[in-house]
Amino acid sequence: MNTKRLTIAESAAAAEILRRGGLVALPTETVYGLGANGLDAAAVRRIFEAKGRPQDNPLILHIPDAGWLERYCLDVPELAYWLAAAFWPGPLTMILRRRPIVPDATTGGLTTVGVRCPRHEAALAVIAAADVPIAAPSANTSGRPSCTTAADVLEDMDGKVDAVLDGGPCAVGVESTILDLTVTPPRLLRPGGLPLEELQRVCGTVAVDEAVTRQMGEGEHPRAPGMKYRHYAPKAPVTVVTGEAERSAAYIRAQITPSGGVICFDEYAPLFAQYPVQRLGSAADKGEQARRVFDALRAFDATGVTEIWAQCPDNAGLGFAIGNRLKKAAGFHVIDADGEEGRV
């Protein structure tokens, strides 16, 4: 298959491909998504094939506004509308009970469905023109870091999808925050581009699912099926070092072997001049760290490093999502430079 490159001015062409059952990779504010008509089971199955994604891992439906919630979801609580008013369009996915019109292929057979309204003009234009909800997982090959540019998408999906709509680099860089609204209190299934603190402001108490902070074992069933899979992982094993930045840098400096690589805050890059280094951005700039984290993980695959050491921000704000992606890439192999080993 020849993968077409479309510009953001070509939303009508992208919508036409989607309406005919094709696959289009689309930019969103978080990461690129691999889109198909979410009501068309055959089209959705092609997403799973292109990504090599396990069939039990459900997809998020992308909709243009909260007015579409009732079409695809049952028993929508008032809280969903408050959250939509506060954060949509934006990096929040809500898990709600699904209506039968949403095919099993999209929800992995679950009785719930994830929905979100992306904050991206081109994505919204495509959804409006297609006039169907767009099912879209992140556009990476299953298990690889998510894609934040059209070039990343082509690296994984060239020849496997009908088109890629190039919207430039993604503004947020980590995927949406996932909140399960079918339980009380609402439960965070994945930290993401919308900080937990923002959700707490609207919801009050928010429970944090255990799959967010530890590796799920064989036979365990996290509420977000995707959280059980090894994810975002470069070829070389990753060790995340948490704790105060100066101490984590010193720890890595002491432990790294000659064939190691480093993901670090800009300020500490000079310490690792003789190693392949991916800078995350300044230690104080979590926005930049979020935009850089997947690229940093991807970049090592083109080098010969045999181990990767990563500094990690604290859990406040976007730090929760950035740290989660690094820790997942590390299979939750985490060392705390401030003390206790293995604390997450």
Ligand code: TXA
């Ligand atoms: O920012 C994002 O959310 C991006 C962009 C493209 O919108 N999409 C994305 O999709 O990250 P994906 O498929 O890579 O991650 C979705 C996660 C998976 O872990 C999946 O298991 C979980 O959401 N999920 C989807 N539907 C669910 C449901 N009904 N119940 C629980 N978890 C669900």
Ligand code: MG
């Ligand atoms: Mg993904």
